[in-house]
Every structure is written in structure tokens, then in C-alpha cells.
Amino acid sequence: MSNRTGRARARGTQDIESLLQEKRVFKPDAAFAKQANWKRGTLAEYRDLAERSPQRFWAKMAREHVDWFAPWKRVLDWKPPFAKWFVGGKLNVSYNCLDRHLLGEDAWRRNKAAIIWEGEPGETRVITYGQLHREVCKFANVLKELGVRKGDRIALYMPMIPELAIAMLACTRIGAPHSVVFGGFSAEALRDRILDVGATFVVTADGGYRRGKAHALKPAVDEALDGIDAVSHVVIVRRTGQKINFEAGRDLWWHDLMERASADCKPAKLDAEHPLFVLYTSGSTGKPKGILHTTGGYLTYVTVTAKAIFDLKEEDTYWCTADIGWITGHSYVVYGILANGATTFMYEGVPTHPRPDRFWDIIERHQITIFYTAPTAIRTFIRLGEEHPKKHDLSTLRLLGTVGEPINPEAWMWYHRVIGRKRCPIVDTWWQTETGGILITPIPGVVSTKPGSATLPFPGIEPDVFDEEGRSVRPPNGGFLVIKKPWPGMLRGIWGDDARYVEQYWKRYRNVYFAGDGAHRDKQGNFWIMGRIDDVMNISGHRIGTMELESALVSHAKVAEAAVVGRPDEITGTAIVAFVTPVSGANIGGDLRNELREHVSKQIGAIAKPKDIHFTDALPKTRSGKIMRRLLRAIASGDERVGDTSTLEDYSVLARLREAEEG
Ligand code: WTA
Numbered sequence: 001m002s003n004r005t006g007r008a009r010a011r012g013t014q015d016i017e018s019l020l021q022e023k024r025v026f027k028p029d030a031a032f033a034k035q036a037n038w039k040r041g042t043l044a045e046y047r048d049l050a051e052r053s054p055q056r057f058w059a060k061m062a063r064e065h066v067d068w069f070a071p072w073k074r075v076l077d078w079k080p081p082f083a084k085w086f087v088g089g090k091l092n093v094s095y096n097c098l099d100r101h102l103l104g105e106d107a108w109r110r111n112k113a114a115i116i117w118e119g120e121p122g123e124t125r126v127i128t129y130g131q132l133h134r135e136v137c138k139f140a141n142v143l144k145e146l147g148v149r150k151g152d153r154i155a156l157y158m159p160m161i162p163e164l165a166i167a168m169l170a171c172t173r174i175g176a177p178h179s180v181v182f183g184g185f186s187a188e189a190l191r192d193r194i195l196d197v198g199a200t201f202v203v204t205a206d207g208g209y210r211r212g213k214a215h216a217l218k219p220a221v222d223e224a225l226d227g228i229d230a231v232s233h234v235v236i237v238r239r240t241g242q243k244i245n246f247e248a249g250r251d252l253w254w255h256d257l258m259e260r261a262s263a264d265c266k267p268a269k270l271d272a273e274h275p276l277f278v279l280y281t282s283g284s285t286g287k288p289k290g291i292l293h294t295t296g297g298y299l300t301y302v303t304v305t306a307k308a309i310f311d312l313k314e315e316d317t318y319w320c321t322a323d324i325g326w327i328t329g330h331s332y333v334v335y336g337i338l339a340n341g342a343t344t345f346m347y348e349g350v351p352t353h354p355r356p357d358r359f360w361d362i363i364e365r366h367q368i369t370i371f372y373t374a375p376t377a378i379r380t381f382i383r384l385g386e387e388h389p390k391k392h393d394l395s396t397l398r399l400l401g402t403v404g405e406p407i408n409p410e411a412w413m414w415y416h417r418v419i420g421r422k423r424c425p426i427v428d429t430w431w432q433t434e435t436g437g438i439l440i441t442p443i444p445g446v447v448s449t450k451p452g453s454a455t456l457p458f459p460g461i462e463p464d465v466f467d468e469e470g471r472s473v474r475p476p477n478g479g480f481l482v483i484k485k486p487w488p489g490m491l492r493g494i495w496g497d498d499a500r501y502v503e504q505y506w507k508r509y510r511n512v513y514f515a516g517d518g519a520h521r522d523k524q525g526n527f528w529i530m531g532r533i534d535d536v537m538n539i540s541g542h543r544i545g546t547m548e549l550e551s552a553l554v555s556h557a558k559v560a561e562a563a564v565v566g567r568p569d570e571i572t573g574t575a576i577v578a579f580v581t582p583v584s585g586a587n588i589g590g591d592l593r594n595e596l597r598e599h600v601s602k603q604i605g606a607i608a609k610p611k612d613i614h615f616t617d618a619l620p621k622t623r624s625g626k627i628m629r630r631l632l633r634a635i636a637s638g639d640e641r642v643g644d645t646s647t648l649e650d651y652s653v654l655a656r657l658r659e660a661e662e663g
Helices: 001-022 028-033 040-052 054-065 094-097 102-110 129-147 160-176 187-197 218-225 255-260 295-309 325-338 357-368 373-386 409-419 498-506 546-554 590-603 628-634 651-662
Strands: 072-079 082-087 115-120 124-128 154-158 178-180 202-205 209-210 215-218 234-237 251-253 273-280 289-294 317-322 344-345 370-373 401-404 426-429 463-466 478-483 513-523 527-532 534-541 542-545 560-571 571-580 611-614
Touching: 040 054, 054 072, 054 082, 054 295, 094 187, 094 295, 094 325, 115 160, 115 357, 115 426, 124 129, 124 373, 124 534, 129 160, 129 255, 129 560, 154 160, 154 187, 160 178, 160 273, 160 325, 160 513, 178 187, 178 370, 187 218, 187 255, 187 273, 187 289, 187 463, 202 218, 202 546, 234 255, 234 289, 273 295, 273 325, 295 325, 317 590, 325 344, 344 357, 344 373, 373 409, 401 409, 409 426, 426 542, 478 527, 498 513, 513 590, 527 534, 534 560, 534 571, 546 560, 546 571, 546 590, 560 628, 571 628, 590 611, 611 628
Parallel strands: 115 344, 154 178, 154 202, 178 273, 202 234, 234 251, 317 344, 317 370, 370 401, 401 426, 571 611
Antiparallel strands: 072 082, 115 124, 209 215, 273 289, 463 478, 478 513, 513 527, 534 542, 560 571
């Protein structure tokens, strides 16, 4: 065991070194540059304007990319760390994603595909802008008739089916903020989120298809709502046809309601700062935090970035493989893409079902032109073998993107060579749930790329690398990634917890946004993101807090104490390692390991299951009682050099942990 982790660790270290020494540069392709939405001149002009006056730059973006019912009075009201963008402006997100594509000179888009969807079993649906508009208006009316009012929160717990996008857009139409909960989260996690956001309404499905099976969702909703009276209704989409428990009075079928609903629904004229959605993400302390995004700034930000970074054109078929349950799905499966009138492709299932070439088969059959995925997926495909993509005609692809975690240069090169066939620019996009949209990225056709670097900030974004004292660190030294100016897509707060918002993001450096990532810059100003430096782990591009996991473990009757750390993993980036002290007399061994894994899965979701669980009779602590994570991290990755242990309270703990590891 220690050998295997030792190797993984060595590779991780090598990656960091090779990142530091990466010399390969890919200049923009001339043919791509010629047709790009943003050309060299455009970018230079925008950078110049954004530098002279960020507010004028963002106002220009907002005017050019978004339709407003009423103009704003002030571009920015910045009372650090609280920002209001486009103050006084009125707009509607569903209007911008739908209605405006059916009017005036864009009216031809009525019969253009808005969503092309493929279910895991293989069926396809094409929904035109005209049809999507109709469905969204109908569901908005359903919500209204069931008593949903502007400002009411709606939880969406659904598989990757078009109804999820329809429900989101319907919420925006009437000004009811949605909170999408990833379908892989457990009943417990769903319940926490419903309670925290104060949802009064839930939309779900009987289930969805994953790995060839109908994966049930409704039982988790029933369990989550047990004893919660505030939720008046649950609307259920029939997707799999599996048997469900149906609670009369509360539960309603989507298809019954939609049959009767009128397709005439005026978009609400909402304030630019009206809450658009709350999306939960893990932090380094406590329970997941509800990240709040609002209407005008978010929509402006995702619309302009999608257009520039993905070079969206009318004839593109764009596919982002992220689940809508994550921010990537919100911003770049739904809002940013539909606001541009582009075609978004959605896939329900897993990448390797029924065969390892499912993704490449989809790209060939649907003639995908832009493909946006995560490094962890790329690493999985590398392991599965080149023969799978090579079987397929991928010549429609013209642009590739990655998101979610640092991409190791070798995976980047594979993506470039095997998927892009050396023709496609790659945009490595750095951003977060909190940032709303992409902040650091190459602009394709303009910015030269280097494997492993997210390159340069988007115009108007001012990142820096700081040391502990808040001094800008000179290239090529590393430090903490910060953003020095507010931007329209930034989070507006943590739902119901302003103090935590200030504490998490704005306290370390005064009035400067602290991202929680480590980074360094090279001499050309390119940013190289080194990953999280706080107690948040990035598992396959999904954020999980160590605190969350530890509380889940400790809530098990046989666990007295637990500490969780990450160790490098070739496929998932980071693997979860738990050190557990059982209550005295508990029977440990294989059974308890499985029991704990299941327990975590039930508390949070399958993505949070620890890969390794070590049992120990004590955890290494400092004299003040703090768990020494650095030490546990070293043990978890089989590193012999554990560093300074002078503050370790009980030296023998370390030796015993090592024995447990080797045994
Ligand atoms: C990481 C996902 C390196 C980073 C959009 C960040 C990245 C966290 C990249 C946010 C990238 C995202 N290169 N690291 N291109 N993109 N990250 O909130 O650690 O799920 O802080 O948002 O993912 O994860 P989140």
C-alpha cells in the first residue's frame, strides 16, 4: 500500500516540477484566429478599456450582450466586500435566453435547436428555441398556479434531462431563485440544502439512467422531506417509469400539470440584483455554503465569457459534459449558452456506458464542434486507451476546453493530439462556483497556450499572487491566488450568512477576494494554478470539504474521532483518506470500513466515499489540540519526510499510525 501511494505522490511532485519547467508554447492557429469572435484587436481594445475604466468596460459588455427592460442607474455600487452591479436595471434571464431569440431579426432562431439531448439508453430529443420558450412559459405558469411567488426558493433535484433546464428557466421567468442539488447527493445532503435555503417547493424525477440502470431519485426526496412541512409541493418528472411512493396532496406529476398549463407567461421585470440562484459548495469549515448569484451581473458575465472563450457561432453544437448540479452546468450548459442563442448538447449518463467510446460516439453522431470537459475525465480516457477515440470521426471538433482542476501537461498533450487531432485550440479555464464564470483563460485564436497553464485573466479581471502578508509575489514564485477588483459575475454572498462570506473570502486580505487556490506566474504573466491550499479537496473536479467528511464520519455510532486528508491520485486528482479512531470496544476491520463508506455515502453522496480508511487509536495533535493534517497528509501519501513534529503532543501516535499504515 505505502508503495503504491508513494509512487502516486512521486508523480504528483513531478507534475508540479514539470509545470514549473513547461516550455512548450502553442501559438494561435491563423485560420482559427481569422474567424474568431474576439480577434487580437478586439481583445487589446477591451483590455485597454478595462484597464482605464473597468466600469465602462462592463457597462459596454452588459449593453452589448444582454437585453434590459430598464437601464441601470449605476454600473457598480461597491461597499467592500458587498457589490451591486447595474443598480436599478431591470431584466429577465429567461427573456434573454429565449424570447429575444424569437423576435426581430433573430426570429429565425425559433426553429433552431436550443437543446439537443441524448439519454443514456440512447434516445434523442431536439428542443427548438420556439419549443423551449413554450415549455418554460408553461412551467412558469404551473409554478404560479401552485402558489410560488417572486422570491420563493425552489429546490431542483433532477437527472440531466431537458426538464431541469426548463425548470431553471421557469424559475427565472417569475423571479423564484432556484437551488439545484446534484442528483448524486444523498437524502441527508438534500435535506440540509432544502432547510438552509428555505425551499418551499421541490422539482424532481422518478429517477434517471446511470450505468445502464434506473437510478432512483424520488425515495431520497421522500426521506429528505420527512418532517419538513414548509415544502408544499413536489413536482415529479416521469423519466424512468419506475415505481414511486406518491404522497397525495403534496406530490404532482409534471406531465399532468403541463397538459393543463397555458403557454402565455410574461417574464417578470426583475431588479438586476434580484437573487437568481443559490448553489451549495464545500468550504473549509462547517456545512456547505449556499453561494448566491444575482440576475444582471451574472447573466452579463456568463454571456460575454461564453461567447469569447468558446467562440460560439450560430452553427456550433456545443457540448459541456458537466452535470447541471454544478456551477459549470449552470453557467456553461444552460445560461451562458442559451443567452447567446447557441445550441447546447446535453447527455444524461456516464461517459463509458455501454462502451468506453460513448463520448466519441456522441461527438461523431451529433457532430459536436465545441467540447468542454474535466481533466479527470481526460485522464480516465487516457487509461481506457487511444483506440476508442481513434475509432471515431472527430473532425467536426474545432475547440476544446477543460475546467475543474489543474490539468497535467501530459493529459493536455493527449487531449490536443488524440481528441483535437492537433487542430483545435484548448482553453484551460480557471474559475469557481463563487466567481460565476471563467476568470482566467486563453482567448482562443489570440492567446498562446502552454500545457498546464490557464494563461491570462479575462479583460476586467485583476488576479494576483500574494504572499502571507498580502504582497504581490514575483514570478516565478508561488503564493495565494487573489482577485483585486470586483466583477459582475462574483458571488453576492453566502445565503443567510454575511459573516461567513466576509470571513471566508475577504478577511485574509483587506477588500481583496481570496480564492483558496495556490498559484504562480511565469515571466509572460501566465497563471499556473496549483490547486486548493485550504481544507477543501478536489475529487474528480468536485469540491468536498474535509470538515464535512469528518462530521459525517463522527456521526457514526462507532466513531470517536476522525480526520480526513487528500492524497494525490492519478485519475481523480485527489483521493480521500480517512483516519478514524473507533470508540473503545468497537469491532474494527473490513466490515467497519465498508460500513463507514456506506455511511458517508448516505450522509453526503457516493462521490464523498473515502478511498482509504485507516484505523488508529489516536490522532496526531498539537499541544493546543489541533489535528496535524500536514503529518496525516504525508502518511496518507506514503511520504517518509514528515517535516517538523516539534509541536506534536504525543510522539508515539506517529509511530503507531505508521505501523497501522504498513500493517
Ligand atoms: C479548481 C468549478 C486549475 C480550483 C468551475 C478552484 C481549477 C475549484 C480550474 C473550484 C483550472 C477549477 N485549473 N484548477 N482550470 N478550474 N479549478 O467551485 O481549485 O466546483 O478553486 O468550480 O476548482 O471548483 P468549483
